[in-house]
Amino acid sequence: MTTYQEQVAVEATIAEREWTAALGAVTGRITDxxxxxxxxxxxxxxCEAMLMEQDTRNCWTLAEALGHSGTHRLQHFLSRAGVDHDTARDRIAMWTAGELADGQAVLVVDETGDEKSSADCVGAARQYSGALGGIGLCQVAVHLTYATARGHAPIDRALCLGADWAADEERRLLTGVPDDIEFATKPQLAAAMLQRVRALGIPARWLAGDEVYGGLELRRTARTLGFDYVLAVRADHRVDTAVGRLTVTELAARVPKRNWMRMRTGHSPKGDRHYDWAMLDIRSNDTPDGRDTPGGQDAGHSVVLVRRHRYTRELSFYRCHSVAPVAPVALASLVDVVCRRRRVEKDFQLAKGVAGLDQGQTTSWNSWMRWTLISMPATAVLAVTHARTTIAAPPGHRLIPPSVREILRLLRITALPSPRRDREHVLHWSAWRRHHQHQAAEAHRRWNNITAAATA
Structure with missing residues (x-):
């Protein structure tokens, strides 16, 4: 046991050093x-308080944990302080990619919803969210994750404003939505983020996403910007083949039994995961203007990738394009991209579970942008710290490599400050909370009386 503890002690020391260096580097990038x-x-x-051991994370709980006497400093930062959050976002993204980059980096796009109790929050509306498991009052945002063999972290996000919401001038004015922000679909928001990635010079080869992002518009944008892609499509998605136009389901039914290949697609403490895979050639319909070769053939190669569950036989479909000719060995590369697509789900779990992404009680445009701006580097610095620690630490003795959450547990006893919990401070905040809650209840009561009298 002593040997195991010494190994963990070494990892804790390395994690503390790397966390301090990484946090200093990323905050130094955005100072101006x-x-x-x-x-x-x-x-x-x-950024530090987001990762402290707390039950909830909002202005009140963060201010209390940091030892502030009230929430005024944090609320001023979120809503009124002069902050160029777009430039800060870009610099954080470049730093994160620079730390994690490799030659096969994957940009993973996906959306998530945050449940809200009030329709006054910017972008909040009754809409579908997979995180809620159905339709509810929530904010929905599209996120972009940068995933490599070294690690993965979010590098961009965009709040979805529904068509009705974006056209409501009163709501826009009350929440401070900039005039140049208009309604955009989720694929259009994703396209804008891809354009920023290219403009910033962030190295990435692949784009991955679920069925929402498998449409023609985003695929063509990806190719225009020079990205290869592996995008999920619906079972009724139609493709052009050498034998005619078929749905991907009809195409999969033509695969001979001997052409399915079983491949490992992941590993967990419970064992490896395996699926059956097939790859079928299709004709491209998303070639950007002027990108065809002189012979009239589409540059690169387009295929449909089919995944089949070993036991249930359930099928999943992915439309893929690569500028390099696709030989049988390339199947492993495409499967690897599909596996990396799951990293965005882990980022959502981490950002919401330990970095407060969905807990900010923000109502205005500025406060939402800045709350997510703080959650994003907190998650990114943690991912970079994990990557550096895993590389620098000596091999473990009958120990699995530490997970990101395990690194966070070590950081909470080494590098991260502990929440302030002395008796005087706790009593002060108990009184502060109850007083403000009383004022809020009185304000609601007066407003209800006014509206009741007006409608009588």
């Missing part, structure tokens, strides 16, 4: 994005 000196300290404090 703040109009004044005052917002800089809350930004770093919030």
């Amino acid at each position: 994005c703040f109009g004044r000196r005052e917002p800089r300290a809350p930004a770093r404090e919030m």
Whole structure:
């Protein structure tokens, strides 16, 4: 046992050193994005407080954990302070990609919803969210994750404003939505993020996403920008083949039994996961203008990738394109991209579970942008720390490599400050919370009386 503990002690020391260096590097990149000196300290404090061991994360709980006497500093930072959050977002993304980059980096696009209790929050509406498991009052945002063999972390996000919401001038004015922000579909938001990635020079080869992002518009944008893609499509998606136009389900039914290949697609403590795979040639319909070869053939190669569950025989379909000719050996590369697509789900779990992504009680455009801006580097720095620690630590003795959450547990006893919990401070915040809750209840009561009298 002593040997195991010594190994963990080494990892804890390395994680502390790497966390301190990474946090200093990323905050140093965005120093000049703040109009004044005052917002800089809350930004770093919030980044650390997001990862403290707490039940919930909002302005009240973060301010209490940091030892503040009230929420005014954090609320000023979120809503009113001069912060160039777009430039900060870009610099955080470049730093994250620079730390994790490899030659086969995958950009994974997906959306998630955050349940809200009030329709006054920017973008909040009754809409479908997979995170909620159905339709509910929520904010939905499209996120972009950067995934490589070294690690993965979110590098961009865009809030979805529904068509009705985006056209409501009163709501836009009340929540401070900029005039240049208009209604855009999820694939259009994803396309804008891909364009930013290219403009920033972030190295990435692949784009991956679920069925929402498998449409013609985004596929053509990806190819215009020079990305190969592996995008999920619905079972009734139609493709052009040498024998005519077929649905992907009809195409899969033509695969001979001997042409299915069983491949390992992941590993967990319970064992390896295996699926059966097949790859079928199709004709491209998303070639950007002027990109055809002189012979009239589409540049690169387009295929449909079919995944079949070993036991249930359930099928999943992925439309793929690569600028390199696809030989049988390339099946492993495409399957690897499909597996990396799951990383965005892990990022959502981490960002929501330990970095407060969905817990900010933000109502305005600025506060949403800045709350997510703080959650994003908190998650990214944690991912980079995990990558550096895993590489630097000596091989373990009958120990599996530490997970990101395990690294966080070590950081909470080494590098991260502990939430303030002395008796005087706790009593102060108990009184502060109850007083403000009383004021809020009184305000609601008065408003209800006014509206009741007006409708009588």
